[in-house]
Amino acid sequence: MNKTVIIVAGGSGKRMNYGIPKQFITLSGLPILMHTISRFYHSCKDINIIVVLPPDHIETWSRLCSEHSFFISHRVVKGGSQRFYSVTNGLEYIGTGELVAIHDGVRPLITKELIMHGYETASTFGSSIPVIPLPGSLRKIEGNHSYSIDRNHYCLVQTPQTFQSELIIKAYSQPYRKEFTDDASVYEAAGFQVHLIDGISENIKITLSMDLKIANVLIKDFSQ
Secondary structure, eight states: OEEEEEEEOOOOOGGGTSSSOGGGSEETTEEHHHHHHHHHHHHOTTOEEEEEEOGGGHHHHHHHHHHTTOOOOOEEEEOOSSHHHHHHHHHTTOOTTEEEEEEETTOOOOOHHHHHHHHHHHHHHSEEEEEEEOOSOEEEEETTEEEEEOGGGOEEEOSOEEEEHHHHHHHTTSOOOTTOOSHHHHHHHTTOOOOEEEOOTTOOOOOSHHHHHHHHHHGGGOOO
16 A cells, blocks of 8 residues: 655644744754654655645745755645644545545654554555553542542653555544544544554654753754
8 A cells, every 4th residue: 555644734833932833843953844754755665645735834934945955755735723624634635445545744753663553554544653651650630629530541642643545534424522542542533543653752752842852862862
C-alpha cells in the first residue's frame, strides 16, 4: 500500500506567546514543522506528504522554506476552523488503498521505528494509535471532593494515528462533534475499533514554552 502522511499544522500557538504559530518557532536552527516533515521523509523516501496550514500563514511557510533551502516535496492544504476540518481537507487528496498517518505538526521528535510500526499495524488491523502509560498518580475531582483512581486504566494518546484510507475517509464523512478530540475518536464514532500500540515518551507535543525547552534538549539525540 502507498503511504501518506497528513501533517496537521493549523494551530495559532497563542499559549506559546511567540507572536507566530508554534509550528514556525525555531528548534535547533529550523522551524519545528521542518523537523517533523523531515522525520517522515527520512523514514520512507517515497511517502506522500500533505501539510495542512492556517490559510493566513501559507505565504509565511513558503518564505521560510526559501530561507532555509527546504526542498522536501510536500503538498500544502488550507486548514479549517477546527482540527476536524483541517484533517477533512487533507483527506480530499487521498485515494483508496492507501495507508494514512495523521500527525501533529508540533511533534518533531518522532522516530522511524514508530512511524513504520504504525503503518505496519494499520495495514493489518485497519488502525494504529500510539499510547503511553500515565507517569503519575491521578485524582478525580467531583465538586468539593476528590478521590484516587487507578492510572492503569488510562493512557496518554499520541500521533501519528494511522489508518487504512478508505476507513478514515468514511469516518471523516460524519458531521463534526465537539467530542472529536483526535482522529481515533472520529474513527471510533464511525463504528470502527481502534488498535493501540506502544508510543514513545520522547514524542512530545510542543504546546507550552517548557515543551520547547525539553525539545531543544531531546533533539540532540535525534539524527536524520
